[in-house]
Amino acid sequence: MTSSSHNKTMKQVRTAELKSRLSEYLRAVRHGETITVLDRDTPVAQIVPVRERASLRIRKPAPGSLPPNRVALPKALALKIDVVDLLLEERQGRR
Numbered sequence: 877m878t879s880s881s882h883n884k885t886m887k888q889v890r891t892a893e894l895k896s897r898l899s900e901y902l903r904a905v906r907h908g909e910t911i912t913v914l915d916r917d918t919p920v921a922q923i924v925p926v927r928e929r930a931s932l933r934i935r936k937p938a939p940g941s942l943p944p945n946r947v948a949l950p951k952a953l954a955l956k957i958d959v960v961d962l963l964l965e966e967r968q969g970r971r
Contacts, residue, residue: 877930886909886910886911886912887901887904887909887910887911888911888913888919889901889910889911889912889913889914889932890913890914890915890917891913891914891915892911894911900922901923905923905924905925906925908925909925910922910923910924910925911923911924
């Protein structure tokens with residue numbers, strides 16, 4: 877079963893059919909399709925393609941910059957409120 881909305885086509889499949897033709901549906905997902913799994917005509921799950929992770933680029937610090945252990949930390953705020961008490965209140969549902 878295939879449904880379409882706007883410009884996106886989405887396949888829908890019942891669990892029994894998914895079990896019997898899993899490889900076929902996984903191929904479709906590899907090609908970018910989203911599959912909605914139905915249990916007695918009720919959507920219960922979606923199989924979606926895995927997004928590629930953005931690669932992490934590590935670069936050297938700019939010339940002349942301080943090493944991380946030499947960067948000054950900001951001064952602590954002078955609060956008149958006990959932060960621990962605030963957290964406890966929030967966790968106990970009193971806020």
